[in-house]
Amino acid sequence: MQYHYNQLLDFLNDDSFIRWALFGENESFWQSFLEQNAYQQVTVAQARQLIHKISAAEQTDLPTLDQQAVWSRIQVAMEDTPVEVNEPIVVQNWWQRSTWRWAASIALLIGISWFVWRNYDSHSVTYRDLVASVNDQQPLIERVNDGEKPLRISLEDGSAITLTKHSKISYPSHFTKDRRRVLLSGEAFFDIAKDPSRPFYVYANELVTKVLGTSFWVRAYEQDKQVLVNVRTGRVSVFKQPRVNVIDPETTGLVLEPNQQAVFSRQTENLTRRLVEQPLPLPTAEKAESVVRFDEVPVPTVLKAIEKRYGVDIIYNEDVLANCVITTKMGDESLYDKLDLICKVIGATYKEVDAQIVLESKGCQ
Known part of the structure; x- marks a missing residue:
């Protein structure tokens, strides 16, 4: 994987980097990354320090913030603060700058709502x-x-x-x-x-x-x-x-x-x-006749009537079902009872796919 990271925010958004900073995972990869990208060492040190600060603060019972606004402010602050390539890896230098202190303090506030959400098992919002x-x-x-x-x-x-x-x-x-x-x-x-x-x-x-x-x-x-x-x-x-x-x-x-x-x-x-487990007729369909009779009609006609009654898409090959006709009546039976009846008569099967009914048949002679 190619890493074209230029800012502190790039590393903070990388789950692999976070797990390396905290748990030492993928140690060889990130050490190799630093060797090949020596100019990133300062930024990497800053990111690791910030992640450890967030981790230490994760147990603090902080209120949830307007994260989108805060996150936007952090991005602006970090874009305004360039990284000096030749600066030695001394965390105190960047931490003492006023802009970095402000950005880091905001990051600490959202630590419980961002870091834990992204990297631990407890993802629940209460x-x-x-x-x-x-x-x-x-x-x-x-x-x-x-x-x-x-x-x-x-x-x-x-x-x-x-x-x-x-x-x-x-x-x-x-x-x-x-x-x-x-x-x-x-x-x-x-x-x-x-x-x-x-x-x-x-x-x-x-x-x-x-x-x-x-x-x-x-x-x-x-x-x-x-x-x-x-x-x-x-x-x-x-x-x-x-x-x-x-x-x-x-x-x-x-x-x-x-x-x-x-x-x-x-x-x-x-x-x-x-x-839903038991699809109900649409309110407009509830006002229609409670019992509908079909006498020697093509199966696609019946399926279209069912679609209209329940607002459910039924996918089938109309050409395959062109010679399939049925005589029946439909009343208060459930959607699935109606489909079971049709499939039994013409030897078809159906299944649900993405909230749609897919009906499969070899057709009728």
Whole structure:
């Protein structure tokens, strides 16, 4: 691997370098790197010293900061401070400079929220972390459901939240002009009022759900290994919440439509899209006839009707199924019961791939 590093920040962003600085991993590689890049020795010494400072501070109970703003300020400061190639490797020299002292002190503050996140097993974002972060900017109201029945909460914008047992949510008394934001621990159903000028954000552990106006479930208990977002109506954007927003995190997320869910593994940090366990008819389809009869119609016609009813994409070869006809009726059966019936009649199979149904058949004679 080629390393074209010129700044302290380049090394601080390298997991391999961090593990070498702390644990001595890849010792031969980094010693070889220093021999081949002698002019980088000062920067390497600075980076190692800073990493050790962060490691020592990791147990400090610090509030979560606005990491993106802080990170931008650190980048500017480091770009303004050139590294002198001939400077001897004495850490005190750079540490005593005012710019470096300022940048390092900021780095220490974000140590718990950046270093631990990137390099240790404890990657979890807690409800307490989120509340502490937002409370610094805007006071929050907290509601807790200690009862047996769901608790309905009405927000100032007309949105409604149904909080399940043992769940809690925090939100401001007044939303800002550019966004609406709530913090969740547990499980809740959201029915969000449309407001294109102010997206609605639900922060739940490591996952962020962004909507303009729709309804969906979020399940994010702190002890659970997964965070789930289940869309009922509309469309939502779901993405991981990084400790440091170096890039726009939404660009690496998922867009969900009705009957789709996002599943985030808190252990592996994988975010995947699936169909919900029991897809429901879309609200518009619920008003249609409860029972639909098909008399000697091509199977693709039936599949298109199912797609329309559930909003689920069904992928198949229309030419292969052109000679397959079916006579049946469909009522309150589940989506999967309907598919099982069709597949049994024409000798086909199906599977779910990325929240879509892929139906495979050899056709009909």
